[in-house]
Amino acid sequence: MNPVRYRILGTTQALRPDGTPVAVGGARLRALLTVLALRAGRSVPTGLLVEEVWAGDPPADGHAALQALVGRLRRALGADEIASAEGGYRLSATADTVDLHRFERLTSDGVHALTDGDPAKAAVLLDDALALWQDPPLADLPDRTTEAARPEALHAEAVRARAEADLLLGRAREAVPRLRALVAAHPYDEPLHALLIRALRDTGRAADALAAYETARRTLAD
Numbered sequence: 001m002n003p004v005r006y007r008i009l010g011t012t013q014a015l016r017p018d019g020t021p022v023a024v025g026g027a028r029l030r031a032l033l034t035v036l037a038l039r040a041g042r043s044v045p046t047g048l049l050v051e052e053v054w055a056g057d058p059p060a061d062g063h064a065a066l067q068a069l070v071g072r073l074r075r076a077l078g079a080d081e082i083a084s085a086e087g088g089y090r091l092s093a094t095a096d097t098v099d100l101h102r103f104e105r106l107t108s109d110g111v112h113a114l115t116d117g118d119p120a121k122a123a124v125l126l127d128d129a130l131a132l133w134q135d136p137p138l139a140d141l142p143d144r145t146t147e148a149a150r151p152e153a154l155h156a157e158a159v160r161a162r163a164e165a166d167l168l169l170g171r172a173r174e175a176v177p178r179l180r181a182l183v184a185a186h187p188y189d190e191p192l193h194a195l196l197i198r199a200l201r202d203t204g205r206a207a208d209a210l211a212a213y214e215t216a217r218r219t220l221a222d
Contacts, residue, residue, distance in 0.1 A: 003017070003093060003094070003097045004016060004017070004022070004077060004078075004081060004093065004097065005017075005097045005098075005099075006033070006037045006040070006091075006093060006097060006098045006099065007098075007099045007134075008033075008034050008037045008038065008098060008099065008100050008137070008138055008140075009099050009100050009103060009132060009133060009134040009137045009138075009151070010134025010135065010136070010137065010139055011030070011134075011139050011140060012024065012030040012031075012033050012034045012037070012139070012140040014033065014076070014077055022076055022077060023076060024073070024076055024077075026072075027140065027142075028053055028054075028069055029069060029072055029073055029076070030140040031052070031053045031140050031141055031142055032049065032053050032066075032069050032070070032073055033073060033091075033140075034138055034140050034141050035048075035049055035052045035053060035141070036049075036082070036089065036090070036091035037091055037093070037098045037100070038098075038100070038138075038147060039090075039091070040091050040093040040094065040095055040097070040098045040101065041090065041091070041092070041093060041094060041095065042090060043085040043086040043087070043088045043089070043090045044088045044089060044090065045086075045087055045088040046063055046066055046087060046088050046089070048088070049066055049088065049089065050062040050063065050065075050066050052141065052142075052143075052147075053066070053069070053142070054142070055142035055143040056143070070082055070089055080092060081093070099132045100137065100138075100151060102129075102132060103129050103132045103133065103151065103154070103155075103158075104151070104154060106125050106126070106128050106129035106132075107125075107126065107129045107154050107155075107157065107158045107161075109125050110122045110123075110124075110125035110126035110129060110158065110161055110162075110165075111126075111157065111158075111161050113125060114161050114164060114165055114168075119164075119165040119168035119169050120165075120169065122161060122162075122165045123162065123165040123166070123169065126158050126161055126162040126165065127162070129158050130155075130158055130159070130162065133155055133158075136148065137151045137152065137155075138151070156182065156185070156186060156189075159178055159181075159182050160182060160191070160192060160195065162178065163175040163178045163179050163182070163195055163199070164195060166178075166199075167195070167198060167199055167202060170202075172198075172199045172200075172202035172203045173203050175195070175199045176196070176199045176200060176203065179192065179195050179196040179199055180196065183196050187219050188219065188220065190216070190220060193212065193213075193215075193216035193219075193220070194216075196212050196216075197209050197212045197213050197216070200212055
């Protein structure tokens with residue numbers, strides 16, 4: 001039997017095996033599904049669920065409110081999808097059925113392929129990873145700042161590694177737009193500046209490469 005698939009990069013969704021979306025209505029319900037999917041296959045304590053679903057401002061009887069939400073989520077997804085376990089609840093899903101965890105695995109595999117000297121394999125894996133990305137990740141968490149920090153950092157790493165794969169494959173022209181966008185988002189990342197300068201040089205744009213070097217020098221000095 002094919003499993004339900006979950007998307008938590010961007011707006012939280014549940015998809016049946018045929019691709020039909022499951023109606024998961026209400027911000028609290030999507031927040032609950034997000035917290036469970038972040039830890040797919042693992043028990044999440046009720047206290048942590050209440051804390052994250054209500055962002056530190058739980059109702060008077062948080063545990064009762066959580067039980068009601070879990071009941072609604074079970075009706076939407078199917079009773080077997082949400083198990084009671086070890087003082088909490090567990091989403092009965094594997095990591096590979098959750099887009100965030102697939103993104104993390106593909107990014108890690110792509111970076112390792114690049115390190116191992118196989119930029120062609122790295123490009124394929126990183127393209128698959130980046131195709132999953134939606135911004136902002138974990139959009140349905142009331143307070144996404146902490147939980148979103150790791151996927152956002154991995155996204156920057158994936159874009160950087162993908163651009164480096166292009167350079168190694170002789171595709172500097174394709175790498176330049178990726179690197180310009182990444183440098184704009186992370187102006188104090190020296191290795192990114194170096195990659196952009198290299199990409200511009202490899203496309204024969206010596207003057208632009210020198211200008212990018214001067215911009216990097218001033219930015220990092222400031």
